[in-house]
Amino acid sequence: MKILSLEEVAKHNTKDDIWIIIHGKVYDLTQFLPEHPGGQKIILRYAGQDATAAFDPIHPIDIIAKYLPPEVCMGAVDEAALANVEKVETEEDKRIRLARENMPRLEEMYNTYDFETVAKQVLRGDAWAYYSSGADDEISVRENHNAFHRIWLRPRVMVDVAKVDMSTTMLGTRVSMPLYITATALGKLGHPDGEKVLTRAAGKKNIIQMIPTLASCSFDEIVDAKLPDQTQWLQLYVNSDRNVTKKIVTYAESRGVKGLFITADAPQLGRREKDMRQKYSQEAPDELSDSDIPRNEGAARAISTFIDPSLSWADIPWFRSITKMPIIIKGIQTAEDAVIAAKCGCQGVVLSNHGGRQLDFAPSSIEILAEVMEALKKEGLDQGFEVYIDGGIKRGSDIFKALALGAKGVGIGRPALVSHF
Known part of the structure; x- marks a missing residue:
């Protein structure tokens, strides 16, 4: 060369x-x-x-x-x-360096709120904007967790809890707890090793990692980083070119992926204004006029132009024809759609409003969980059909509430991202 x-x-x-x-x-x-x-x-x-x-x-x-x-x-x-090229420290570089020098020790951070507070200080502005942004007024982002606050527990006492076993099975895989790391894009914004950090953490704790379509690391890098007996799932944004989609799915299956999670709530990624403002906060270069810059998009939309807006229930038989992996529809927000997914032969659903990043005022997953379980039971579709939720999970008590209302397990996205810096 x-x-x-x-x-x-x-x-x-x-x-x-x-x-x-x-x-x-x-x-x-x-x-x-x-x-x-x-x-x-x-x-x-x-x-x-x-x-x-x-x-x-x-x-x-x-x-x-x-x-x-x-x-x-x-x-x-x-x-x-x-x-040998001299690296010039910018004001943001200096801010981040000082924040990292004064960062609390790991053992001093007790919960996800602590990690979020530190992450906001030590991450670059564009990284924090992308990770934290939600659609429009970010009502759904806030309500995803606030909804858990409206659910109260009914403690029962005098039960032997000397030994507690939190292990369970999810899509046939035995895991240490009913928790998985859900798909989140652009992991390298938070850590140079990106999603591989989460792969190693999931393997160490025997939980499942869902590999994102829009990862910073390549698919092979993430799979190669797993332990021999570690289970991974694939989150799929369906490409307008079905040949591309088929290639992704069949290759993932050949590499040992154990579940296909088709994202159904994102025919186009939402208006995440915090992200949009960050992307276009600086002036354009002199030779690129201001009118050449599309100001209605952020990083999310820029990397997602391939997503097929025509995806529909009519496509499920085709997916069933190209893979033997369990098919789960991710992004269900009504009981009616959960029933349709079960009738279409899917093995489960994820109740999710995309972390509040898609359609603002979409309901939180925990709010619709009970009615989804009731609708599935009424139709006789609840047996062998697994329901997961994500969005707004901050504490162990949130996981417990989801399980008590019928969920098989929960996914966490942002908490995983902001804890791997």
């Missing part, structure tokens, strides 16, 4: 002639620039420079080989020269 100097790369720094460096290789992105789903601005910001630090939190390492032709790779740069 041709070795290029940093000086040569730096010459290609305009909209009509743009090279960038990613992991030591130089790419000519001139033709790709207008097609970049994340917009032109971020590429232009790193014109003629090393863009690895901006690339890694958003993209899995194998995405370049998948979507860019080999001829756009112009060569490589001298790694020693690249390492």
Whole structure:
């Protein structure tokens, strides 16, 4: 491979002639620039420079080989020269460094609220905006947890609790507790190892990790990081190209994934205004006019343009024809749809409003759980059909409430993300 100097790369720094460096290789992105789903601005910001630090939190390492032709790779740069480039500490870098230096010890953080407080201080602004944002006025985000506050316990006493076994089975897998790590995108915004951190944690504690479609790490990186007997599920955003979808599903099954969770509540990702403001908070480069910047999208929408808005119940037989994995519909928000899923031959549902990130004023999962279980029982569909919930789970008592109302288990997303920084 041709070795290029940093000086040569730096010459290609305009909209009509743009090279960038990613992991030591130089790419000519001139033709790709207008097609970049994340917009032109971020590429232009790193014109003629090393863009690895901006690339890694958003993209899995194998995405370049998948979507860019080999001829756009112009060569490589001298790694020693690249390492000697002086790193300038920005104001945000300084803020984060000081926050990390004063971060409390792990044993001093007792609950998810503590982790959220620290995460807000030590994560970059764009990372916190993406992780914490919800749709529109974020009513559903707040109500997801507030709804648990309206459910009271009826403690029974004089019961032998000297030995408590929290283990259970979920889709046939024996796990240590009725809890799984649900799919969340862009794990590297919080940690350089991204979703692999959660893989290792799940394996260590014998709980299940759901692999996200929009992970920062590649699918293979996440699967390769698991223990030999560790179970993983796949969360699927259905691609408009069904051949792509089939390839993803069959490959996941070949790698040992034990459950297919089809996300049904996101024909287009929601308006997450906190995320949108963060993405376009800075001025555009001089050569990119302000009118060229789409201001109605954030990082979430930028990385999700492939999602098929035509997905419907009529597609379930096709999914059943391409896989033997249990099929679970993720994003159910009414009892009626839970019944339809069971009648379509699915093995379960996840009651979820996408963490309040899709449709604001969608009901919290815990609020509809009882009526879903009642509707399934009334139709004779409750046996062998597993109901999970996610959204708003902050404490063990929240998990207990979900189980008491009929859930098989619960998924946590944000709490896992904000605890792996």
